[in-house]
Amino acid sequence: MSPNSVGLPVVIVMVEDDEGHATLIERNIRRAGVNNQIVPFRNGTDALDFLMGEDGTGRDHAGSSLLVLLDLNLPDMTGVDILTKIKGNTHLKRSPVVVLTTTDDQREIQRCYDLGANVYITKPVDYEGFANAIRQLGLFFSVMQVPTTE
Amino acid sequence: MANRSEFPLGAILLMAAGVLALLVIIGTSIWLANASALLTAEVTDARRTRTTASEVLETLLNAETSQRGYLLSDSPRYLRPYNEAVQTITRDLAALDLLERGNPVARPLIVQLGKVVEAKMAELRQTIALAQAGKRDEALAVVRTDQGINSMDAARGVLQQIIGNAEQTVNADMAQLGANTSLLRLVTVVGGVVVVLFGIAAMWIVFGAIRQSTEAREQVQELNLTLEDRVLRRTAALTRANDEIQRFAYIVSHDLRAPLVNIMGFTSELEVGTKSLNSFFQDGDEAARGPARDAALEIVPEAVKFIRSSTGKMDRLINAILKLSREGRRELAPEKVDLNGVFETLAASLQHQIAETQTTLKLSENLPTIVSDRLAVEQVFGNLLDNALKYLQPGRPGDILVASENARGAVIVTVKDNGRGIAQNDLERVFELFRRAGRQDRPGEGIGLAHVRAMVRRLGGDITVMSELGVGSQFRVILPRTLPSDTGNTA
Numbered sequence: 001m002s003p004n005s006v007g008l009p010v011v012i013v014m015v016e017d018d019e020g021h022a023t024l025i026e027r028n029i030r031r032a033g034v035n036n037q038i039v040p041f042r043n044g045t046d047a048l049d050f051l052m053g054e055d056g057t058g059r060d061h062a063g064s065s066l067l068v069l070l071d072l073n074l075p076d077m078t079g080v081d082i083l084t085k086i087k088g089n090t091h092l093k094r095s096p097v098v099v100l101t102t103t104d105d106q107r108e109i110q111r112c113y114d115l116g117a118n119v120y121i122t123k124p125v126d127y128e129g130f131a132n133a134i135r136q137l138g139l140f141f142s143v144m145q146v147p148t149t150e
Numbered sequence: 151m152a153n154r155s156e157f158p159l160g161a162i163l164l165m166a167a168g169v170l171a172l173l174v175i176i177g178t179s180i181w182l183a184n185a186s187a188l189l190t191a192e193v194t195d196a197r198r199t200r201t202t203a204s205e206v207l208e209t210l211l212n213a214e215t216s217q218r219g220y221l222l223s224d225s226p227r228y229l230r231p232y233n234e235a236v237q238t239i240t241r242d243l244a245a246l247d248l249l250e251r252g253n254p255v256a257r258p259l260i261v262q263l264g265k266v267v268e269a270k271m272a273e274l275r276q277t278i279a280l281a282q283a284g285k286r287d288e289a290l291a292v293v294r295t296d297q298g299i300n301s302m303d304a305a306r307g308v309l310q311q312i313i314g315n316a317e318q319t320v321n322a323d324m325a326q327l328g329a330n331t332s333l334l335r336l337v338t339v340v341g342g343v344v345v346v347l348f349g350i351a352a353m354w355i356v357f358g359a360i361r362q363s364t365e366a367r368e369q370v371q372e373l374n375l376t377l378e379d380r381v382l383r384r385t386a387a388l389t390r391a392n393d394e395i396q397r398f399a400y401i402v403s404h405d406l407r408a409p410l411v412n413i414m415g416f417t418s419e420l421e422v423g424t425k426s427l428n429s430f431f432q433d434g435d436e437a438a439r440g441p442a443r444d445a446a447l448e449i450v451p452e453a454v455k456f457i458r459s460s461t462g463k464m465d466r467l468i469n470a471i472l473k474l475s476r477e478g479r480r481e482l483a484p485e486k487v488d489l490n491g492v493f494e495t496l497a498a499s500l501q502h503q504i505a506e507t508q509t510t511l512k513l514s515e516n517l518p519t520i521v522s523d524r525l526a527v528e529q530v531f532g533n534l535l536d537n538a539l540k541y542l543q544p545g546r547p548g549d550i551l552v553a554s555e556n557a558r559g560a561v562i563v564t565v566k567d568n569g570r571g572i573a574q575n576d577l578e579r580v581f582e583l584f585r586r587a588g589r590q591d592r593p594g595e596g597i598g599l600a601h602v603r604a605m606v607r608r609l610g611g612d613i614t615v616m617s618e619l620g621v622g623s624q625f626r627v628i629l630p631r632t633l634p635s636d637t638g639n640t641a
């Protein structure tokens with residue numbers, strides 16, 4: 001991903017409770033040639049603390065570019081809660097959110113897009129498919145434009 | 151509700167008894183009436199005997215007077231009463247003979263009377279015949295023999311006996327008639343009362359049976375009316391159970407799949423690492439030294455670590471599912487469960503945590519006694535107290551209050567804490583399997599409340615939660631006072 005207008009590289013925020021999945025996702029994104037910084041979070045509370053910043057408004061990230069990789073099944077809340085908060089936040093609302101989860105329930109997919117999700121990807125059940133999907137996602141990232149947070 | 155007794159046996163028996171009593175009264179009346187008729191006939195006969203006997207005496211006296219007159223005056227005019235007496239006396243004697251023919255007491259007297267009267271009449275006939283023949287002196291001589299007066303005295307004596315006997319018979323029969331009348335009245339009154347009593351009893355039984363059948367009919371109607379309602383409620387419960395099973399199946403498949411993807415993924419990583427090692431050690435490719443080093447020091451150990459942790463996680467999940475499944479199949483054993491005792495035992499076993507967190511545990515004094523499965527009840531409230539102690543607001547001494555209130559056929563037990571609370575979004579989520587809410591700073595698998603809800607529902611109740619983040623939570627457990635017998639395995 002190309003650096004943003006102020007020259008800062010895009011930061012990938014990965015919210016994934018399963019440490020193994022997180023490792024596999026990171027490794028396959030790297031194999032696709034994406035070298036951006038990845039900030040992993042194991043639960044929704046910590047991820048929201050980071051996204052909303054010290055004052056809870058999200059202003060901390062002004063000027064930087066964030067891409068959020070979001071699992072819906074988190075131990076302490078659902079990814080939908082985080083998605084809602086991001087898309088409802090003045091500063092974060094334009095940051096792309098990629099939902100990456102096991103759920104292929106149509107209503108859940110519709111709900112996520114209604115709430116402003118940019119991409120919804122269902123994790124393939126077999127590992128080959130999983131690795132392939134992540135790598136293609138990485139390739140996609142490399143050509144994607146991410147706006148600067150205001 | 152098989153009600154064959156529209157006309158119960160008891161009523162039929164009572165009515166039969168009443169009819170019997172009525173028959174007894176009728177029989178007695180007929181018998182008494184017959185007896186009275188006989189007595190009346192006897193009285194009539196006795197009275198006629200008395201009258202006739204008096205007439206005989208009077209006739210004899212008339213005949214004697216007539217004889218004396220004739221003997222004194224020699225005038226045939228005086229003979230008229232005598233001539234009449236001859237006829238009258240014969241007729242009266244025949245009548246008496248007829249009246250007292252069947253009477254063994256009077257019969258000899260009548261025979262004797264016949265002889266005495268015959269003797270007297272013979273004396274009269276003789277003297278009158280002598281006087282008519284002009285032999286007055288001879289006639290008077292006969293009179294002076296006192297034969298006549300003796301016969302007269304004898305006749306008077308016999309007649310008085312006959313009259314006395316008749317008098318006695320009349321008196322005795324009249325007394326008997328009076329007694330019969332009293333008896334008839336008594337039987338009628340007693341019998342009437344008995345009939346009325348039997349009638350009342352039979353009616354009471356019949357009315358009882360009618361009331362029973364009416365009640366049964368009303369019950370059936372009421373059941374019909376509530377049937378739809380109950381079907382709806384059952385259907386709702388089944389739908390809920392079905393939704394839960396689907397949700398459960400989804401969660402299980404998702405949560406079991408996640409570690410499986412890890413195992414497969416890190417197995418592939420192991421393969422990648424092994425290839426690097428192979429190319430360095432077997433092919434001796436010096437350029438592969440770096441990747442081989444990475445593989446040996448990082449990739450392989452990391453893959454092994456994740457494979458191990460993933461299999462461990464799968465194992466824990468499967469064990470948790472097995473535990474839930476076992477709990478759902480366990481036979482519930484209803485018994486009297488005193489909730490005071492349950493909470494006191496739980497408080498004692500949690501004493502360590504209570505002291506450690508400086509918690510005040512207040513138990514309402516009059517917690518009820520219910521009929522339920524003791525083990526399940528203990529597990530439900532044990533989990534709730536455990537959670538209350540586990541998720542306290544840091545830096546604030548715990549304050550847990552257990553109270554109860556009555557509902558229709560059920561009790562509501564509330565466990566209220568001043569802990570860290572649950573966000574509004576997560577209120578339903580906390581009951582889901584493998585799901586937890588809030589900061590993940592306490593150990594746990596996300597099983598406790600799922601288990602609690604499954605058990606409470608299996609006990610025929612439900613559990614709800616109200617909470618405010620940072621203020622505290624209140625769990626409300628509704629349990630039936632008596633464990634319903636048709637509680638299915640909806641867990």
